[in-house]
Amino acid sequence: MFDILLRFRVHKYFFLCDIRRMYRNILITPEQRSLQNILWRDSPQEPISCLQLQTVSYGLRSSSFLATRCLYELAIRYKDEFPLGSKAILQSSYVDDIVQSHNDLDTIINIKRQLIDLLSLGSFNLHKWCANNSAILSDIPTEKQQHSDELEFQKEIKTLGLKFNVNNDSFQFAPMLEQPATTKRQILSFISQFFDPLGLAGPLFVQAKEIMQSLWISKVGWDSAPPPEILTKWQEFYSSLTRMQPLTIKRNVCLDNQTNAELVGFSDSSAKAYGCAIYLRSTDKNGKISMSLICSKSRITPLNSNLSMPRLELNAALLLAKTMARVYDSLKDELQIQNVYLHSDSQVVLAWLKTNPIKLNAYVANRIKLMQQLTNNYLWSYIKTDQNPADCLSRGVSPCDLMQHPLWFNGPKFMLDPDYKFTEFNYEAVKCNLPEIKVVSGDLNEGGPVCAASLKVNSVVGNIITKYSSISKAQRVLAYVQRFISNLKKTRSEQIKCNYLTYSELNQALLLIIKHEQMKYFSSNIKRLQEGKQTESSLKGLNPFLDADGLIRVGGRLQHSALPYAHKHQIILPNDSYVTQLIVKNEHVILLP
Known part of the structure; x- marks a missing residue:
């Protein structure tokens, strides 16, 4: 919806319509219709009848997806025959609402025609048409337009849940003022009526959100009055809403x-x-x-x-x-x-x-x-x-x-x-x-000690890697080495770790081994990434970046997904590395059927 409304706002001409009885135009596969059986009788004396719904039903969790997926399939099948209509379905439709705009009048008229023809192939009919230019609706019957002879033309309509004035081509924001709310339930019910997916009236909702947060923190009952300070703040906000003129925002x-x-x-x-x-x-x-x-x-x-x-x-x-x-x-x-x-x-x-x-x-x-x-x-x-x-x-x-x-x-x-x-x-x-800069022991202006420590760590890690033929063995040995160093730094009052290795310790050891290998094989790439430059090697196609631990990870579009961080941004392993061979070998052993 957010993307559709954004695109709706950047062109001169527009039309709005919706698909008439969209759910009822989609048949369910016969094998699945038994899942929509309804047992019914008008009175206890009558025998029970079995009614079967053969089309997509209202109210089911899957209904919206099924309908939208059918539109998507229609657009994909006929995208070569109806390119403009297909694009309109894929980018400008939300369930049964279609919101389309374009800067060229002839083009938007062509989009309308292709849309009608394309949807008719799936038995879908469009109605409630409206536009900001009469030429767009010249061939649309009056009964299919937003207004008819029986009904007076409505200046304000609803599109994607927003009030829209067709005459002046603008969005309208005016809260539905009722009796002043006095309980937590009533206040939250009133606030939930605000709908502004683009945030055009954002500052108003910030105040409402603050009141909502205060209500939850107060832990009052649903039908109880909030504390006096919250109630006063709410009454001031509501009073200001009653004096507010409707917001008119051009499309x-x-x-x-x-x-x-x-x-x-x-x-x-x-x-x-x-x-x-x-x-x-x-x-x-x-x-x-x-x-x-x-x-x-x-x-x-x-x-x-x-x-x-x-x-x-x-x-x-x-x-x-x-x-x-x-x-x-x-x-x-x-x-x-x-x-x-x-x-x-x-x-x-x-x-x-x-x-x-x-x-x-x-x-x-x-x-x-x-x-x-x-x-x-x-x-x-x-x-x-x-x-x-x-x-x-x-x-x-x-x-x-x-x-x-x-x-x-x-x-x-x-x-x-x-x-x-x-x-x-x-x-x-x-x-x-600058705050939040990492604190490093030793004088940073004297690079010698820090570099020497880094060389020693790399030397220890390198020796451990070459000594063992199992990645898990090398991982555990290095984890114990790191624990030993950590214990040496602790004072007498601090508790020394001497129990089993934790997952965190083992994971840190593995990351240190991988970092050693990356420094060995990808040193030039790491240097360029540290300087804020892009890599120029074969890694470039992976959009690599350095994470907070200095490890090279895969970038790309998966960053927008809901996957865990390690799944979205996998660590990059050198192809010819001995460590890579050990890791692959270990996974084969674990997953061996």
Whole structure:
């Protein structure tokens, strides 16, 4: 839905429609229909009848998937015959709703015709048509349009759960005000009615989320009144909603005769919340510049975590990086995006982005590494807090003030200047006092001791590897060596480990062995990755990166999946390494039937 709505906002012409009785047009395989039998009788005196539903049923967990999968199959089978209609089904449909836009009038009319013909092959009929140009609906019967002779034309309709005004081509946001809620159940029920997948009214929802968090922490009963301080805050928020004028947000964020398009993102955090906002900066052939909010994301700060302000700012910047990557992927085929610019008002975070993750503590290093991957081709800049639109998300804005807010909907005014140039952040002034830098024993300015220690460790690991013909044996010996060294460093008051080896100790030993082999075979690649450069060897196709432990792992699109980290980013092993042979041999022995 998020991607569909994004694409819906970047073209001049549009049409909306939905598939009439979509579920009822899909037959279930005869072998499966017995699973939809219903036993029924009108009275206890009548015999029981068996009714069988032969089409997709409403209310089943699988229903939406089955219907969507049928549409997908239809689009794939006839993509060569109906290329525009197939693309519309794959990219612009959500269950039975179709939301399509395009800058060329003839093209969108052709999309409509192909869509009708393609769906008719699956016995699907489209109705509730509406558009912002009468030529699009010229051949659509009146009874199939959103309005008819019997019904007065509705100015506001619902598309993908959002109120949309067809006349002025804009989204409408106005809360459904009822009797003031006074219990936890009523308050949460009211807040859950807010629906804003693009985050266009994000600052309002931040305040609502804060109240929701406070309610859960208070642990009051569902039908009990919240504590006085929470109830007061809720009443003030509700009172402000009643005075708020409906928000009207234009759908099309692009200029006519647009020649240049840029994505501009902002992130910010406070002790209560953090978030990001993304804008489309458009330039037409006359040099006119427009900036419009296209989406935002926000998160409430967890109360059970003692995160420092730099870490909160880092989480906000990471949210921006993830959101911008998704926005860019959704719009890159719709617009010619020349540049992407990202902004933060935290100089510490911007300096971290220019720091090798190996030098940072694990919490920061993992996030910085991901951000560097996601925003490798983007430019990060510094922006003052009072000029940062994302500040509206981190601190919230009163419902009465949001519509007239100078920053939220159009971004900083100085970016509307045609002569404004985006500049990269210069981190030289803050890099010397950065927090979260790993503490290394010894003087870092005297490289000798550190290098010597590294050489000794590598020598020990190398000797162990060559001494044993079993990876598990070498792993356990090295784990005991590491424990012995750890025990030597402990004071008398600290407990010395002398029991069985733990999984963590064995895993650390294995990682150290693999790291030794990678240093032996991939030293030039590691050096380039440490310098922030891409590899030039055969590893390049794997999009390699260094993790927080200095190990080379596979990058790529799996990073967006829900798989565990080790599955998404496998450790790369040298092909000719003795260790690789031992690992493969060990797995064969374990899995031998």
